[in-house]
Amino acid sequence: MIPGPKRPEAPTEEAVQDPSVARPPYLYPDYRATRLRAPRRPLVVLPERLLDPGGPVFGELTPHQLEADLTRQHKGEPLGQRIIVAGTLRDGSGRPIRGQLIEIWQANAAGRYAHQGDQHPAPLDPNFTGTGRLLTDSEGRYRFVTIRPGAYPWQNNPNAWRPAHIHFSVFGTAFDQRLVTQMYFPGDPLMATDPISSAIEPRARRRMVSDLDLGLTVEQWALGYRFDIVVEGSAATPFEEVGRA
Amino acid sequence: MSGAGNTPSQTAGPYIAMGFSWPGRERLLDPGEPGALELEGQVLDGAGQPVPDAAVEIWQADAGGAFPGPGPARWPGFGRCLTDEEGHFRFTTVKPGRLAAPGGVLQAPHIEVQVFGRGLLRQLFTRIYFADEEEANAQDPALAAIPDRDARATLLAQPTATGYHFDIVLQGERETVFFAR
Ligand SMILES: [Fe+2]
Numbered sequence: 001m002i003p004g005p006k007r008p009e010a011p012t013e014e015a016v017q018d019p020s021v022a023r024p025p026y027l028y029p030d031y032r033a034t035r036l037r038a039p040r041r042p043l044v045v046l047p048e049r050l051l052d053p054g055g056p057v058f059g060e061l062t063p064h065q066l067e068a069d070l071t072r073q074h075k076g077e078p079l080g081q082r083i084i085v086a087g088t089l090r091d092g093s094g095r096p097i098r099g100q101l102i103e104i105w106q107a108n109a110a111g112r113y114a115h116q117g118d119q120h121p122a123p124l125d126p127n128f129t130g131t132g133r134l135l136t137d138s139e140g141r142y143r144f145v146t147i148r149p150g151a152y153p154w155q156n157n158p159n160a161w162r163p164a165h166i167h168f169s170v171f172g173t174a175f176d177q178r179l180v181t182q183m184y185f186p187g188d189p190l191m192a193t194d195p196i197s198s199a200i201e202p203r204a205r206r207r208m209v210s211d212l213d214l215g216l217t218v219e220q221w222a223l224g225y226r227f228d229i230v231v232e233g234s235a236a237t238p239f240e241e242v243g244r245a
Numbered sequence: 246m247s248g249a250g251n252t253p254s255q256t257a258g259p260y261i262a263m264g265f266s267w268p269g270r271e272r273l274l275d276p277g278e279p280g281a282l283e284l285e286g287q288v289l290d291g292a293g294q295p296v297p298d299a300a301v302e303i304w305q306a307d308a309g310g311a312f313p314g315p316g317p318a319r320w321p322g323f324g325r326c327l328t329d330e331e332g333h334f335r336f337t338t339v340k341p342g343r344l345a346a347p348g349g350v351l352q353a354p355h356i357e358v359q360v361f362g363r364g365l366l367r368q369l370f371t372r373i374y375f376a377d378e379e380e381a382n383a384q385d386p387a388l389a390a391i392p393d394r395d396a397r398a399t400l401l402a403q404p405t406a407t408g409y410h411f412d413i414v415l416q417g418e419r420e421t422v423f424f425a426r
Contacts, residue, residue, distance in 0.1 A: 022253040024366035031256075033364030036291035037415045043425035044391050049347045051426075053357060054312050056304060056323035092251060105264035115260040117298075131263050167257065167264050169361075175304040175323075176426050178368060180361055182255040199366050200253040207252050232251045 008198035021092075021232060022204030030195035032156050055175035058101045058135060068134040070106075070146040078128035080109025080147035082222040085210065089140045089170055091177065093234040096140025102229075103133040103169040104144060111150030111164075120152050145222065151190055163190035163197065172231040183227045184209045254367035257300070261362055262327050265300045271326040272337040273305075280308050282408030284373070285335040288328050288360065291416030295332025299362030300325060301413065303336060303373075305355075310342025328362075340375060340409075346386060353381035353388065360413055370424045373411050376401040387424075396422050 008030035027038035071078055085104075089097045107113050107130060110122035114129050128147065136142050151164045165182040172178065184191060186209055191197050197205055207230070216224025257264065274281055284303075288296040306312050307320040326334040344352045356373040374382055382388055382401070391397050399421045402409035414421045 021251055037364035039423050040416055041420050043423050045425045046387050046390055050387050103264050113260045115263055117259055169264055180257045181252055204253050229252045
């Protein structure tokens with residue numbers, strides 16, 4: 001019998017000081033790839049006044065560069081369970097982030113990415129690429145149509161499986177608010193042995209788990225999952241205040 | 246939703262290129278335009294090996310020290326480049342002008358940098374300065390905040406025939422200075 005993976009270590013004290021601002025440590029040995037990629041020297045703290053140089057906005061993106069429906073990018077429909085993933089993008093003080101870019105990428109229903117590096121022997125789906133992007137609306141809301149991704153094995157440790165997830169990359173108002181994360185599905189037992197989600201303090205981990213939301217479903221067509229995203233901090237400095245020399 | 250707490254960061258994973266692919270976004274201006282230069286380098290891990298599954302993002306002022314304002318902006322300020330199999334990245338950009346920080350201190354020309362990738366549970370934050378700006382660098386408040394004087398050199402891009410070279414060393418002897426955010 002192949003042994004199951006052991007439960008990852010809880011994050012260190014340092015990483016759990018403030019559960020309202022939850023961050024993973026850079027070095028988290030249970031996730032092996034951090035061992036040679038985490039800086040070992042202390043991070044340098046900058047004076048507060050140097051911190052907010054604004055950030056990019058992407059209003060110039062044209063609709064054809066944006067793709068919020070991942071089930072309509074090919075001739076046929078992808079296999080798998082059609083779902084709607086929607087929510088609101090906000091900053092740390094609860095303000096919606098309007099007209100800002102959200103990018104997602106994910107495996108297909110069989111747990112296989114349309115990426116040449118993915119050697120998992122599960123079928124590719126000719127009707128599914130698994131990438132999408134959009135701009136949030138005037139109230140910070142977003143909505144993707146996709147299919148539920150499958151769980152997939154990886155090489156991190158013996159018999160390791162990632163819980164089903166969708167990768168998210170979002171922009172805040174300031175560049176410092178950039179966030180890359182993963183959205184998980186409610187009740188997934190694979191999270192307990194997953195070293196990537198386990199790098200987050202347990203009370204904060206649930207903020208990466210979407211909620212099944214019947215209000216988001218389209219009857220007779222697709223289930224809906226709500227995933228609200230909160231980036232750190234709030235936009236303190238409007239552009240006009242950024243000085244020039 | 247105030248007080249609800251932030252959404253924690255997770256790694257972009259090995260297939261970062263799927264989500265981050267954005268052809269042309271490594272060019273902040275046309276290579277033929279005045280001031281255009283090539284800013285290139287390599288992302289290396291703690292064993293000195295290239296990191297092929299990462300992305301480098303930059304945010305910077307234009308040559309006059311201005312960030313893009315609201316409305317249609319000619320200067321995008323933002324660039325993104327995925328690393329190739331050799332860990333290389335390459336931007337076409339300009340050397341930014343000096344920026345005033347609140348309090349009247351002038352900052353040396355610099356570029357804000359974030360690094361994403363497999364093995365990075367959260368992005369890394371650093372800054373690119375320019376080795377040929379000695380006088381401005383000597384007065385820069387962010388460089389001055391780095392306690393280890395020798396380590397400041399890890400943030401200096403070196404002039405090349407076509408622009409500047411800047412390696413991002415995630416770990417080890419030549420480890421780049423990263424900032425807390
Ligand atoms: Fe993934």
